[in-house]
Amino acid sequence: MKASLLLAIILSSLQTVGQSLSNEPTFKLSYLVDPDGQFTIDQVAGREFEPVSGARLNFGLSSAVYWIKMELYESASPSEALKIFNGTLSEANLYIKRGSEYELQRFNNEEIDATSSYTTQFPIFDLPVSAKDSVVYLQVRSHNVLDLPFYLNDKNRIMKSIGFDFLYFGIYAGIILVMFLYNSFLYFSVKDKNYLYYVIYILMVGLAQACLKGYSTLFLWPNNEWLIRQSVNLSIAMSGIFAIPFVVNFLNIRRNAPKFLYVLFSLVIVYVVGIFISISGNYIVAQQVLQINASLVSVTILVCGGYVFSQGYRPAVFLIVSWFFFLSGVMIYILKDVGILSFNIFTNNSILIGSGLEAALLSFALADKINTYKKEKEESQTQALLISKENEKLIREQNIVLEQRVEERTHALKETNESLQMTLDHLKETQAQLVEAEKMASLGQLTAGVAHEINNPINFVTSNVAPLKRDIQIVWNAMDVIQQVALSELPIAEKIQRINTFKEEEDIEYLKTEIDFLLKGMHEGATRTAEIVKSLRIFSRVDEDSLKFADINEGLESTLVILNSVIREGIQVNKQFGELPLVECYPGKLNQVFLNIITNAIHAINKKFNGDIGGILELRTTVDGDNVLISIQDNGTGMSEDIKEKIFEPFFTTKEVGEGTGLGMSIVYNTIKKHRGEIKVESRVNEGTRFTLVLPITQQIV
Template sequence: MKDAGVLPFNSFTNNSILIGSALEAALLSFALADKINIYKKEKEESQAEALLISKENEKLIREQNIILEQRVEERTHALQESNESLQNTLTHLKETQAQLVEAEKMASLGQLTAGVAHEINNPINFVTSNVAPLKRDVDMVWNAMDEIENIALSDLSLSEKKQRINAYKEELDLEYLKVEVDFLLKGMHEGAYRTAEIVKSLRIFSRVDEDSLKFADINEGLESTLVILNSVVKEGVAVDKKYGELPLVECYPGKLNQVFLNIITNALYAINKKFDGNSGGILEIKTEADTENIYISIRDNGIGMPTEVKEKIFEPFFTTKEVGEGTGLGMSIAYNTIKKHQGEIKIESSVGEGVKFLIVLPRKQQTQ
């Protein structure tokens, strides 16, 4: 407008751009300052809101922590009660297990008591039945000595004395008396020896070694078990013993003898089921060793077992026997005992052909 002549030339019109720029800068400054104040106010409000939210969150966290601590305390108390209950249950189960194992052992020994009594009674009868005739023969010997002494001290001539002594010896049948005394003494010796062997086997079989490992002769344990079971081995069952040269094995001998008893008893049961007292039954017991393990094989040619029985044979209370013939604990105890010895027990079976149990035991127990 100045350049067009509408407005006069003066200091204002000549400096209008500068004045406008100054005004614009001033207005912009005021606008910026106002905007800054707005942002500052919004920031303060936001910070106040964030602080409020933070305080609310802190309050909520404290409340949640209190609730959580209460729940943790309640849960801990419940877990402690549950743990105590589990400990009591575990203790009860261990006691029950020990009682069941002892009951199974007593049941096995109870079944064998009559047989063992019969086994001991037979050799004892050798002794008792021979005592009376031996006493009679000894009395006859003493009487003969007295009679011969009387003849020797008599006033008879030597030829008469010899004649009377020979006549008395013929009357007494002294030669037969010697044979009879030898026979009676032999029978008493065999009876006493057999009784001693049975007692020795009973002592070996019923070792008390529940808490201590010992080095034992496995062949001796098997033999003692067979002696205990001798009355159960019926006629017609051939026992084939193939004992190898075994080192002494670190084990719980009494527990292993219980394993042998359970397995051999089952084998004899299977044989009797198949042959029913007739000939043809075979029980084979074989032992051997290598540098690390010993191997005990117990095989029978009885009725065998199907797959479904083989899969359950080591389960507690599982039995194929009739009610009253078995507790169903024998094989479970055998399995756990072998596992306790860090060994293993394997089964090979064919229905109608028999069963083979293979027990593998380390020669020395590793520290667990």
């Protein structure tokens, strides 16, 4: 009904406005091609123009600039304005000779407000001409079809014709908007994708018509140069792209005509290619590609619809009829563009009429499809009811058998679960034993290191006890001798001589030096023992289950002290410790991490150098924002990529049998993960390995 109303309004308006377009023209036209757009008005005025008949010129798709010479007749009624019925004309310049100079009136669709005194997408020029045989020159160019229907009349009639153009497009836009809103509501109600594709498609079609008529330039994106130039090509391409999925879904092409899928989606690709051509700046080539592809799409959809209808698919008839109306409007418009049909209100708005009818008919088609769905659903429900009754009978018969099988299966599952539980308990015990074994291995290594480190200074102290005891005895003896000499009645001189003789015999001066040396050695041994005990206390913290703020550098130092016995003379230890804040962590667990990584590094160095000079172990600590970075690097044997990917897997080890449990690096990984940290491993075969531990300074554990 809405489509019929549109036709009635348009046909009635033809009597009002169409007459003025069919009158004999009051001017004579001729044209000149300017291929590069380099001609000036002075150069053009002296050239020969190609004469044409009628009040309209059509140059099709062309990138050239055209000059139009318009000779006005004195016998015609005085005309006050010139209108060109083309809403996509890019630029038009009108030159009116005033004495020896030319008056210029400009129109540019990228700057309508700045170049025209009329708020319309149509070029309109004032023509206050009264002299006989007056001549004006018009320079035009366009990125679209260069169709130039001219209309001379007074301003009131011209504005009236523009008003009718607004009316026609407003009615069309209203139809599109109503169809869009109504079917959008249906989509959200029934969730049928047909409606979604339909509303997107008609929205793109409406946008394409707005671009072809120039209303998008006037209302949607005025003064946007890029969109004004691209909008016609992009909107045509998008309407074609969205038409294809709608047709595919509406006709159920995947089931009814699967071979057409490849053809339709290949045409989508052509549309995309046309978009890229247009964006690259080749507007004319892009429009030629899009026009050819649109024709192929139209023919393909009609053929596809006919084929699907021949297969008995009833909704296809609506698509065929609606597409026929739309294509009829397009064909009339094209025939008008190429000059086969005359320009009038009907031919100029044929696409609006065709697409409006198409939108209405497709909406009816979707409504009919819902009825088809409803009928199919009722039939399906009836069939399902019959099947359910038969199934109910089968279910009753099978229930008895199923109950017996369920009971048997339940018994078997129960036995399986018991077996799995026993296996799980065994695995937990094994895991606990393996973790304990790793701890004992570390403890053994720790004990051996501490025993070795403490034994050296203690041996130094005990070895100095006997000489010191002997020297002290000599001191006691000297005191006795001196006392005897002092208490004797000998002369003073003889007393002094006897004491000096005794001192020389016992070498008292050397004795003093030796005692100082022995005491200094015992002091150093005791001090070293105290440092080792302190490092042991730092390393073996018992606060593993509670977070503490600890000094990371201190933990690394204590670990090196513990491992001092296994670091051979050929290994050079480089320490570059930065100034670190106290880190919230589990200190004992982190010391275990340091021990495991450094032990592996020493093992790799020893394996490569075998006690020779050249091994380097480098420890470095730095602060990076909210994290501390701990780098432990060696120049040992290194690892291949395959081994590097597996080092954190439990029970994986590259050591000989009996040398490792394969849990050390797994414990390292889990400990760092518990600290919300990160481990980075870099390694190359025969070049070495670097472990970088990233630890947050504070733990925000939820």
